[in-house]
Amino acid sequence: MINALIERWRLEIHTFHFSVGEYVVTLEDVVIILGLSTNGLSVTRPTMSSFEVLEAECLHQFGVAPRKTDCKGSFIKLTWVRSLKDRLVLTDDIHIQRYVKCHKMLL
Numbered sequence: 001m002i003n004a005l006i007e008r009w010r011l012e013i014h015t016f017h018f019s020v021g022e023y024v025v026t027l028e029d030v031v032i033i034l035g036l037s038t039n040g041l042s043v044t045r046p047t048m049s050s051f052e053v054l055e056a057e058c059l060h061q062f063g064v065a066p067r068k069t070d071c072k073g074s075f076i077k078l079t080w081v082r083s084l085k086d087r088l089v090l091t092d093d094i095h096i097q098r099y100v101k102c103h104k105m106l107l
Helices: 002-008 027-034 051-062 078-087 093-106
Strands: 015-018 021-023
Touching: 002 015, 027 093, 051 093, 078 093
Parallel strands: none
Antiparallel strands: 015 021
């Protein structure tokens, strides 16, 4: 399924092209897929999260924690996400879900 989606992605216009038309990934889609909360104030600047919070969330989402050198403030460097995605072996549903999360973050 992932390969089919990758083949239908049009980078120049940032859409998926299907036989029934084009599909754009919206912020609402990201909220639903990642289970993000939409209640409260929006985040419009870097958060003041500690490295420990970031580390715990990565362990929860990806099963692996980044090193401090893989982060910049409250941001994870995309090179870490790309490296993690490349190392994942798709042997079960958990690893497939982690791969998809990495892929979505890189989009």
